[in-house]
Amino acid sequence: MTVNTASTSTSETIDICAPLQRVRAAAPLVHNITNYVVMNNTANALLAVGASPAMVHAVDEVEEFAAISRALVVNIGTLSPPWVEAMRLAVARARTGGIPWVLDPVGVGATGYRRSVGAELAGLRPTVIRGNASEILVLAGAVGSAGRGVDSADETATALEPAQRLARATGAVIAMTGAIDYVTDGHRVVTVSNGHEMMARVTGLGCTATALVGAFLGANDDPFAATVAALATLGVAGELATEQSAGPGTLQVNLLDALYRLDEQTLLRCARVHALA
Amino acid sequence: MTVNTASTSTSETIDICAPLQRVRAAAPLVHNITNYVVMNNTANALLAVGASPAMVHAVDEVEEFAAISRALVVNIGTLSPPWVEAMRLAVARARTGGIPWVLDPVGVGATGYRRSVGAELAGLRPTVIRGNASEILVLAGAVGSAGRGVDSADETATALEPAQRLARATGAVIAMTGAIDYVTDGHRVVTVSNGHEMMARVTGLGCTATALVGAFLGANDDPFAATVAALATLGVAGELATEQSAGPGTLQVNLLDALYRLDEQTLLRCARVHALA
């Protein structure tokens, strides 16, 4: 498939406001099995956008909790065997209940353990997989990725075709984020060109993107549209927050304010969302 | 017991300043076994109010650490079997040493595992139990609660009688927080009507309330008065912080500043504390 980097349609054809409105109206309960580093910040991002977060990971209760949630977020950032077991149980329960779930394969290329767990989880029919280009390349089985830790050493554009293959192989919508975000279901491709480079100096904003995708999945029926809207919402909020911030410390905090205050007109005016071929 | 929602006395009869002064003078060491989401923020709240926090959970050391602490905080937000075992050991040691402890039954109604652990811990003679109305209702064995996760779906006023029953059954002071906080030992009832609705958009401020109760217990002899003062301190600081905050991100940060800066005159002027029948 040829990837056309020129825009073939405008954001006017993709509704990015209604999905956010539905999150705020429904306040979906989002079950997170995520990493220690970002728990506070992603819980706050979910609250700021209007969702209701919960962090629950004990194998004794994840199935029961997944069943009452509207979406499940699985993030392998600080994985360990008991948490992976909880992920398996929660995912199985979510699938049985038709509850959407999103996978964040943090640093999946860094170790054999991560590659193994990441591949296993990617095979359990996630609704969405959100990662940077290096992570998506590793999951797609592409060679040549120099992923180290959680940063992305690959350009997102060159990883688009593997991302599309991964989408078709897993059935998941792939959200590959970077300077430009790509969302693909293996056929359609939409780009989101919001955000600011200073966001890369705040830990876990990729994890925040994943959590917000979870919230949007929990309040919207169309995973593709929900994912595009979630990334646009975060990117626009990030731009607004950066304008107010002297550095990454205040940015982390101002981003939560911006998510809380973001209005429809601003989102519509600032979002740069385009459909590719 | 009839609950009289009209005020029958004023805050002038309840000393809310001396307990805070004692916290600042004594800098009590507060041992927290709490959840991953709030650890940073509750440690900072304890430091801001003048206490000395420590987060210690290994079964290999919780008893020894509880023994040198002035108060113990047990919070089940992200519980798992090894942590519950640590809670049991620390609570037993605290009781042996006459060290006050406060229980936060986060989301106790969400799963069977939480209900079981919550009920067990509530039966171990906590000095104070701090929860929202849904959580208190679950612990009190009341039916009809729609608690899901960590939010409160119940109005605190309707949960007052069950809270009083829970106090009498457990011997604990119950601190049931919401738009209006209720503090009861089963007989006396005091309300604290401070705080701001935006505080519900910051994750873990209920846990912060619990941690502050721990700090106040660690420096004051009267658990009832200490609990009222802790809730008033947090509520007033929250109001002051909200005035400075564009959203929940800055509120989380400004609240710590407000706790640090709060002076006696402001606390006395702003606190809305009333004794009911």
Add this chain to the structure above:
Amino acid sequence: MTVNTASTSTSETIDICAPLQRVRAAAPLVHNITNYVVMNNTANALLAVGASPAMVHAVDEVEEFAAISRALVVNIGTLSPPWVEAMRLAVARARTGGIPWVLDPVGVGATGYRRSVGAELAGLRPTVIRGNASEILVLAGAVGSAGRGVDSADETATALEPAQRLARATGAVIAMTGAIDYVTDGHRVVTVSNGHEMMARVTGLGCTATALVGAFLGANDDPFAATVAALATLGVAGELATEQSAGPGTLQVNLLDALYRLDEQTLLRCARVHALA
């Protein structure tokens, strides 16, 4: 050894700017096995200073991850047996690979478990040990320390001779931080007199110091010079941030901005670094 508290040389003879420049140029991957309380904040501090942080603790992957990192940070703040096992494995792999590592013996005097683990890790040839005076005294086997939890009850000056002994016994550079920081390899002693007392009201800034030492070790060949520069960088950034902060909440955030924005001229002008006899 006589400790001469008068300055015998000036900071002009110690290059504190080049080590920071090297961190920013190399963006070293820093592997952290640290405590739950500070993970978000130390990851953000590492990003702000220009390093690339990762928090990885599963025994299934720590060796592999340590091998691809430029430095390892081991912090026992919320230790438990599985994490201690991960620390052992990661340290062994770091040593095999010639990768520098820094130990933070948080609260090492508080319990027998901490004393045992702290002593074991200190014996594994850390490149640097960063602690407060109480912690350094405990590790040095000094008696009379009243360390309780993570605060320091000892004056750093009186702990200097034990710190020098510890350096000689372990082969590590000792960074003993307080109102005045002391850095010693057992022979040389350098003081860093930056920072502000309000920093003690922000949880985990000692852990941030340790993480920054890790970053500086990962980009510099001389551990002694790297440690001095890391402490001066944090101290100066802390002073600048305090000027902008109404309390410890905003200080935590502004400190990250200050680390991000700190320029060479400001660092050189504000640093108070002196070599003792």
